[in-house]
Amino acid sequence: xxxxxxxxxxxxxxxxxxxxxxxxxxxxxxxxxxxxxxxxxxxxxxxxxxxxxxxxxxxxxxxxxxxxxxxxxxxxxxxxxxxxxxxxxxxxxxxxxxxxxxxxxxxxxx
Amino acid sequence: xxxxxxxxxxxxxxxxxxxxxxxxxxxxxxxxxxxxxxxxxxxxxxxxxxxxxxxxxxxxxxxxxxxxxxxxxxxxxxxxxxxxxxxxxxxxxxxxxxxxxxxxxxxxxxxxxxxxxxxxxxxxxxxxxxxxxxxxxxxxxxxxxxxxxxxxxx
Numbered sequence: 001x002x003x004x005x006x007x008x009x010x011x012x013x014x015x016x017x018x019x020x021x022x023x024x025x026x027x028x029x030x031x032x033x034x035x036x037x038x039x040x041x042x043x044x045x046x047x048x049x050x051x052x053x054x055x056x057x058x059x060x061x062x063x064x065x066x067x068x069x070x071x072x073x074x075x076x077x078x079x080x081x082x083x084x085x086x087x088x089x090x091x092x093x094x095x096x097x098x099x100x101x102x103x104x105x106x107x108x109x110x
Numbered sequence: 111x112x113x114x115x116x117x118x119x120x121x122x123x124x125x126x127x128x129x130x131x132x133x134x135x136x137x138x139x140x141x142x143x144x145x146x147x148x149x150x151x152x153x154x155x156x157x158x159x160x161x162x163x164x165x166x167x168x169x170x171x172x173x174x175x176x177x178x179x180x181x182x183x184x185x186x187x188x189x190x191x192x193x194x195x196x197x198x199x200x201x202x203x204x205x206x207x208x209x210x211x212x213x214x215x216x217x218x219x220x221x222x223x224x225x226x227x228x229x230x231x232x233x234x235x236x237x238x239x240x241x242x243x244x245x246x247x248x249x250x251x252x253x254x255x256x257x258x259x260x261x262x263x264x
Contacts, residue, residue: 031175034170034171038170039150039152039170
């Protein structure tokens, strides 16, 4: 199955992604892991004209101590949530849950 | 600028279209046909390869997403043409396959699993390969193979 033609842009910062989203509007879709969007594109249920790859934005991938909270970045992979020492010690159920809802060969990207 | 994908130690610059998925890329452009395309929607796991050492379902990875990463397919696993990787040897010795279609993905998922959990329990093996479907074996001998490979690498 082959998706419809699209343009591909990769950004390395959240600001870069926001700028491209502002430029392309509804024609653009954000691509992170790709597990949901790419099958939809192959089946032609989704036909974005621009894909903005946010998968390598490092600033949005973290698990960190934020005082009385644990902060998890929007692009943190399930694998990293599952294996986070901080979560395992402070919010163990989240780390445990992250290990329950994925397959090993999905977790590295999702 | 075409993506630079380092597949099994070879750097390739053959991408023709950004819409090509990684598995299509390695099969048709790089010429390595060991990676199988099953469901094409990341359900079956037949297309599993390693990106930077981690198992991923390549049918939903665009080749451009793999730009600059180290790709290992089933062809890159064995240490030489005369010697199987311990996981391949274990599948061979334990009848870990019948038709063989899921096997490249199973072996790639299994080697990645043992990297993360070197001495898994049977339950951990079954959970570790739950993203890979097999229609022939009932999984029993696949699990046996992976446990045997884990034992062999002790």
